[in-house]
Amino acid sequence: MGAQERQQKEKLILEASIKLFTEKGYLATKMDDVAKASKISKGLTYFYYKNKEDLYMAVTKKAFDELKDVFRDIIKVKGRNGLDMLIELSNNYFKFAKTNRMYYEAVLNFMGLVQLYNDESLRLKIDPLVLESEHFLKLLEVHHDCGKIGTQMVTQGIKDGSIRPELQAEATFYTIWAMLIGYEKLLGPIGYEGKDAKINLETWKPSFNRLLQDMLKGTFQAQKIQPVQGSLF
Amino acid sequence: MGAQERQQKEKLILEASIKLFTEKGYLATKMDDVAKASKISKGLTYFYYKNKEDLYMAVTKKAFDELKDVFRDIIKVKGRNGLDMLIELSNNYFKFAKTNRMYYEAVLNFMGLVQLYNDESLRLKIDPLVLESEHFLKLLEVHHDCGKIGTQMVTQGIKDGSIRPELQAEATFYTIWAMLIGYEKLLGPIGYEGKDAKINLETWKPSFNRLLQDMLKGTFQAQKIQPVQGSLF
DNA sequence: AAATATATTAAACTCAGGTCAGAATAAAGT
């Protein structure tokens, strides 16, 4: 059994666990289930993956790679201004989070891990095997890649005039990302109001998008003030 | 033993677990530890709390109450405009998240729960005992209270002119909250870059605050356009 | 074909959340 066959076996286990994690969630999925679904013995899964978290890290890697594709798919289409790219990113980001819920949760979980990782005093709370995992460092990179692609969009927007020029691209992009993450996190809780919900998933999103755009381009200038200015010259 | 004495005992267990959760985290804290720290038998903890999660819900209740205090402390001070209140809220929110890390994590965890709760197809993923917990409904209320207080700040800001009038108070506040949540979540991961980090905790925050303020008051109008307008009349 | 390395299994181990039968204590009834 060469390295290639081994990779195939790993992939088999990985895909079985992705299916299970998606259906039942990480906690409810037992290593027994993974083994059964992969048609191998439970012990063997520990031959290919150090432990359950290591397996989850492998899943997370796939998840973050797909999220990165969302970023890449937008920037690779030419002929749009930066603002439009970011608006589409916002939409597709939410779509991703909704459609690939388990994947998105894995991404968020990873961000939580990195938060611990960055705080020396908290790092020891992370399972050492996770840090040793080949996927961990790769994930840090992919995370960073997403940041770079997003920053590129802002830079592009500043260049083409769709975003106000005094903004700092990188900080701005990460603020946008922060908004997306937080929005996703808050979405549910607010929807709860249910009966008299003036503010819920549907009604809130336009407001959110509007605020995001205003923040980036400075609506007052473009929509209200500009006409007045025009009459000046 | 009256109801009062019972409450005291509950409080004892609660405080022991808060200490342990803070020190070692939820997962690393064993019910044996809680029992030992409370100087009772393990079985008895299950007399006062249905299970570990129920205990955690009680902790979460304390956590969210304290977060609500952060909101209340700001709005109860009169003589400031709405925007300033929100800026202070932002600062104090981050301070809270940093100082009371375990509490803040509990709050976030609860938000995750509510997200499941709102999706009928996912609700069954929540431990039924959690839904039965007396704290769960209370927590939904406290969450809502925070939203109301924050919305009040925006309303105030619109009234006193520190926030642009066309914004919808509720949607705007929840967008702000989303930004805070997301910022907190992203903070760590970005700080990681470490060596060449242009963007990290320190350098990013001013940018973030600036974007937040611009979004709310429309900086262009106030700083660049207004003077021109003034010359018109 | 023997020796070595790699896969694979099934059973055993461990740890931690949760239960339970019964003891100790307190409260209520007679």
Added chain:
DNA sequence: ACTTTATTCTGACCTGAGTTTAATATATTT
């Protein structure tokens, strides 16, 4: 005051799930 009932409490036990390991089968090398 004594019995009965309800409440509080304990420690041993149960169970489930992640993980380890000793032993076996299969493949690779020499």
